[in-house]
Amino acid sequence: MQTGFTAKALTDPAMRTSEQVIRKCVHCGFCTATCPTYVLLGDELDSPRGRIYLMKDMLENQRAPSAEVVKHIDRCLSCLSCKTTCPSGVNYMHLVDHARSYIEENHRRPLAQRMIRRLLAFILPYPGRFRGALLLAKLAAPFRPILRRVEALRPLAAMLDLAPAKVPRATVNTTKPLAHRKGRVALLRGCAEPVLRPEFRAATIRLLNRFGHEVMLAPNEGCCGALVHHMGREQDALEAARRNVDVWTAQIEGEGLDAIIVTASGCGTTIKNYGFMLRDDPAYAERAADLSRRTLDVTEYLDRIGLPELEECGVTVAYHPACSLQHGQGVTDLPKSLLTKAGYAVWTCNGFAPVT
Numbered sequence: 504m505q506t507g508f509t510a511k512a513l514t515d516p517a518m519r520t521s522e523q524v525i526r527k528c529v530h531c532g533f534c535t536a537t538c539p540t541y542v543l544l545g546d547e548l549d550s551p552r553g554r555i556y557l558m559k560d561m562l563e564n565q566r567a568p569s570a571e572v573v574k575h576i577d578r579c580l581s582c583l584s585c586k587t588t589c590p591s592g593v594n595y596m597h598l599v600d601h602a603r604s605y606i607e608e609n610h611r612r613p614l615a616q617r618m619i620r621r622l623l624a625f626i627l628p629y630p631g632r633f634r635g636a637l638l639l640a641k642l643a644a645p646f647r648p649i650l651r652r653v654e655a656l657r658p659l660a661a662m663l664d665l666a667p668a669k670v671p672r673a674t675v676n677t678t679k680p681l682a683h684r685k686g687r688v689a690l691l692r693g694c695a696e697p698v699l700r701p702e703f704r705a706a707t708i709r710l711l712n713r714f715g716h717e718v719m720l721a722p723n724e725g726c727c728g729a730l731v732h733h734m735g736r737e738q739d740a741l742e743a744a745r746r747n748v749d750v751w752t753a754q755i756e757g758e759g760l761d762a763i764i765v766t767a768s769g770c771g772t773t774i775k776n777y778g779f780m781l782r783d784d785p786a787y788a789e790r791a792a793d794l795s796r797r798t799l800d801v802t803e804y805l806d807r808i809g810l811p812e813l814e815e816c817g818v819t820v821a822y823h824p825a826c827s828l829q830h831g832q833g834v835t836d837l838p839k840s841l842l843t844k845a846g847y848a849v850w851t852c853n854g855f856a857p858v859t
């Protein structure tokens with residue numbers, strides 16, 4: 504796609520990257536077929552190609568984003584299905600991330616939206632606050648019909664709909680040094696996952712320990728920054744990334760780390776992107792790129808250490824391939840083959856997974 508960015512605009516590294524991404528798009532439209540918002544809404548402006556046109560116009564002309572443009576960019580789920588589908592290698596993720604931060608800086612949202620977004624950024628990345636909010640959600644649940652009547656407050660009603668009826672107890676994971684360890688990894692503590700599904704982290708520690716791999720939970724580590732990154736709050740996201748780079752680098756330089764393991768794929772996609780996010784920060788660029796290279800989804804690490812093959816156990820499990828794992832990280836068949844190796848019959852929405 505031809506672009507018309509001014510030389511002055513291209514002195515901004517973020518603009519330069521976006522220009523390169525846009526130039527790769529040949530408008531073929533293959534991506535529209537796999538975009539859930541286009542399939543659902545049927546509007547070209549809610550397709551990847553349509554959004555690329557909107558972002559190009561906004562960035563190239565340094566335009567203040569209109570409410571209409573913001574609406575279509577907001578509707579993008581960042582599922583990255585379009586990135587996988589695109590035959591020209593358009594990195595839609597980098598483009599939409601830049602567009603969101605541009606919108607955040609150059610567009611004033613209505614008051615209710617600003618408040619809800621601030622509330623989300625204040626609560627979700629902090630497990631203690633998130634747990635408290637989920638407990639409060641139970642008390643607020645009866646007010647959902649009233650909230651639904653006020654358009655600006657409907658998102659709050661939708662959030663209350665999603666709050667689980669039961670919040671799992673807060674758990675403290677214990678990790679222990681192993682005498683004859685085969686490897687040592689940091690396990691991302693995460694923010695929302697340990698509140699909603701604490702058993703994931705506990706099971707990961709048990710499994711890795713059983714195969715001789717020591718797990719450490721780094722003190723002072725925080726949320727990966729994905730949530731604020733997707734909201735366009737770029738400085739908050741970079742601050743989260745720098746903090747985690749500092750924390751894990753100290754571990755690498757101390758006892759050493761073979762990998763940073765992530766059990767939530769959205770977080771994994773973001774940490775694997777730290778190298779890109781901090782590419783223009785001379786104090787962090789190199790260390791961030793190193794950490795991104797060391798970051799693995801838990802299934803990638805389990806595959807690397809080589810789990811034994813078990814006999815079929817007669818249990819069928821359903822596997823949901825998360826968008827961020829398959830499109831963000833390119834991990835597609837590995838989880839299914841690991842489950843098959845562990846003796847399970849694996850069912851996906853495409854039917855039974857072949858044994859690999």
Ligand code: SF4
Pocket residue numbers: 527528529530531532533534535551552555585588589590591592593
């Ligand atoms: S598939 Fe790729 S090249 Fe084709 S329109 Fe979509 S983003 Fe552009």
Ligand code: SF4
Pocket residue numbers: 537538539540541549550551554578579580581582583584585586595
């Ligand atoms: S990231 Fe997903 S929702 Fe957004 S444009 Fe691409 S396919 Fe559509």
